[in-house]
Amino acid sequence: MVIDPLHFIVVDDDPVNNMICKKVIAHAIPQADIKTFTEPENGLAYLKTTFAESSANKSVLFLDINMPSMTGWEFLEQFELARMQNKERLSIYILSSSVNTADKEKAKANHNITGYLVKPLSVDIMRSLA
Numbered sequence: 001m002v003i004d005p006l007h008f009i010v011v012d013d014d015p016v017n018n019m020i021c022k023k024v025i026a027h028a029i030p031q032a033d034i035k036t037f038t039e040p041e042n043g044l045a046y047l048k049t050t051f052a053e054s055s056a057n058k059s060v061l062f063l064d065i066n067m068p069s070m071t072g073w074e075f076l077e078q079f080e081l082a083r084m085q086n087k088e089r090l091s092i093y094i095l096s097s098s099v100n101t102a103d104k105e106k107a108k109a110n111h112n113i114t115g116y117l118v119k120p121l122s123v124d125i126m127r128s129l130a
Contacts, residue, residue: 006029006031006032006033007032007033007054007058007059007060008021008025008032008033008034008035008059008060008061008062009034009035009036009037009043009046009047009051009059009060009061009062010022010034010035010036010037010061010062010095011036011037011040011043011061011062011063011064011067011072011075012036012037012038012062012063012064012067012095013038013039013040013064013067013068013069014038014064015038017064017095017119017120018036018037018038020120020121021034021036021062021095021121022034022036024120024121024122024123024125024126025121025126027123028123028126028127029126039069040067040069040070040072040074040075041069041070043061043075044070044075044078044079044082047061047079047082047084047090048082048084051084051086051090052084052085052086053085054086057089058089058090058091059089059090059091060090060091060092060093060129061090061091061092061093062093062095062117062121063075063076063092063093063094063095064094064095064096065094065096065098065103066096066097066098072094072096073106076092076110076112076113079092079112080112091114092112092113092114093113093114093115093116093117093129094107094113094115094116094117095117095118095119095121096116096117096118096119097118097119098118099118103116104116
């Protein structure tokens with residue numbers, strides 16, 4: 001199975017979830033480049049600098065909604081305001097434990113969001129992204 005893209009970014013304040021994501025992504029795509037951030041501000045800074053300057057064709061961002069220092073929604077607001085190159089190369093998926101219909105509807109209404117996934121990330125979910 002070949003999944004494109006090979007570059008993944010996980011922004012979630014839960015280090016256990018980030019470890020699970022890393023293992024699942026690496027299992028599904030052994031050659032994947034995976035960056036994880038427990039502080040959304042650091043993930044946003046990475047997108048504005050390193051990612052914006054990278055030559056990766058496409059990338060996937062798995063973004064949690066409920067984080068204490070900056071919610072996923074606030075992260076998306078800052079992403080929208082950021083003047084950065086290569087935004088179009090990023091597919092953003094909400095990866096949340098929330099099954100709240102309002103969250104799903106809000107995600108569907110946001111043009112930056114590609115999809116809404118319920119934790120935990122699994123190999124089956126990864127295959128569905130192929």
